[in-house]
Amino acid sequence: MTTTTCDVLIVGGGMAGASCGYFLADDARVVLLEREEQPGYHTTGRSAALFYESYGNATIRRITRATRPFLETPPDGFAAGPILSPRGMLTIATEELVGRLDAQAAQEAGPRTEPVEGEALFALAPFLRRDRIVKGVYEPDAMDIDVNALLQGFLRGLRARGGSVVTDAEVSSLTRAGGVWRAETRAGRFEAPVVINAAGAWCDALAALAGVPPVGLVPKRRTAFTFDPPAGADVARWPGVDLVDESWYVIASGGRVLGSPADETPSEPCDAQPDEYDVAVAVDRIMTDTTFEIRRLASRWAGLRSFVADKSPVVGFDPSTDGFLWLAGQGGYGIQTSAGMGRLSAAMATGRGVPDDMTALGLTAADLAPDRPALTTGKQAK
Numbered sequence: 001m002t003t004t005t006c007d008v009l010i011v012g013g014g015m016a017g018a019s020c021g022y023f024l025a026d027d028a029r030v031v032l033l034e035r036e037e038q039p040g041y042h043t044t045g046r047s048a049a050l051f052y053e054s055y056g057n058a059t060i061r062r063i064t065r066a067t068r069p070f071l072e073t074p075p076d077g078f079a080a081g082p083i084l085s086p087r088g089m090l091t092i093a094t095e096e097l098v099g100r101l102d103a104q105a106a107q108e109a110g111p112r113t114e115p116v117e118g119e120a121l122f123a124l125a126p127f128l129r130r131d132r133i134v135k136g137v138y139e140p141d142a143m144d145i146d147v148n149a150l151l152q153g154f155l156r157g158l159r160a161r162g163g164s165v166v167t168d169a170e171v172s173s174l175t176r177a178g179g180v181w182r183a184e185t186r187a188g189r190f191e192a193p194v195v196i197n198a199a200g201a202w203c204d205a206l207a208a209l210a211g212v213p214p215v216g217l218v219p220k221r222r223t224a225f226t227f228d229p230p231a232g233a234d235v236a237r238w239p240g241v242d243l244v245d246e247s248w249y250v251i252a253s254g255g256r257v258l259g260s261p262a263d264e265t266p267s268e269p270c271d272a273q274p275d276e277y278d279v280a281v282a283v284d285r286i287m288t289d290t291t292f293e294i295r296r297l298a299s300r301w302a303g304l305r306s307f308v309a310d311k312s313p314v315v316g317f318d319p320s321t322d323g324f325l326w327l328a329g330q331g332g333y334g335i336q337t338s339a340g341m342g343r344l345s346a347a348m349a350t351g352r353g354v355p356d357d358m359t360a361l362g363l364t365a366a367d368l369a370p371d372r373p374a375l376t377t378g379k380q381a382k
Helices: 015-024 058-072 095-105 118-124 147-160 200-210 276-289 338-349 356-360
Strands: 003-005 008-011 030-033 084-086 089-094 114-116 133-139 143-145 164-166 171-177 180-185 188-192 194-197 218-227 240-243 249-253 256-260 299-307 314-317 324-328
Touching (some): 008 180, 008 188, 015 338, 030 188, 089 095, 089 118, 118 133, 147 338, 171 200, 218 276
Parallel strands (some): 089 240
Antiparallel strands (some): 084 143
């Protein structure tokens, strides 16, 4: 079996691993290993993402803000067109949920938002039921993200900087000896002093192969589907809409409407498939609060979003084992935080610590550390 040596071995070819490799390849010889035949097959490839600064906890919001400049103005040649395009996001409430909406709007300052009521609310989203929805908070600067263009840009940039992407390379063994990690895969043997665990839903499983304690990662299934809008509807002008209790959301997508129950069903790492009950629940919820008549679905799918106990990412070297860096637990925020997470993980891998612009936003290494108090071994996210 041939052995390939490098400075840093990244395991996982989704958005986390690809963005990390892109930023790291200027400073190190990087090899990225992907278990499937193509990068981004699992969560990344099943994401219909928004750049949505008010989404997530304080740590997520800080990394999201640090990502915006890159997505708004990527380097020349990074992609054939813009990564972001206008969308807007409208979070809504029934009478019973107005207090929750107001409390959420009062959270940490950051994105530009505006309350909307009355005719302004239904002008933004004409499909909402007037007898159900009474108030909303609109984030006009929320943007659609071209997920595939972003992923391919990171992968092209990684290769252009001398890095390698190896597919069909599931890691079957990961051991350390003499200051070097050795990964055995179907595609050969790979060795490096540093390994970055960007394996998504499989991050705890990869850690187990390496003899590293888990961080309590829980993959959770998220279901989505598309359906046709009413005839003649100008869906391109609609914002994304979610109910403030996160029980459903809809986003215009490719001339259709994408819907989801915003489910978070714990799952083993797997090739996730949609559950018919979850689909039925989502259809019922959406039809209760909107005027949509959903009679037939055009498509349906599911993906896994992986969380730890406090729903913040895990980024940093494991204190129990030399040269093992976690890049895990992005949850549902991995696309909108991609460039920030890539810069952050690359900086940590090379010993530079949290970048200055993120420190200025209030982000610290302790917020992300794999041994932070919230991550008691085996504790599950709720």
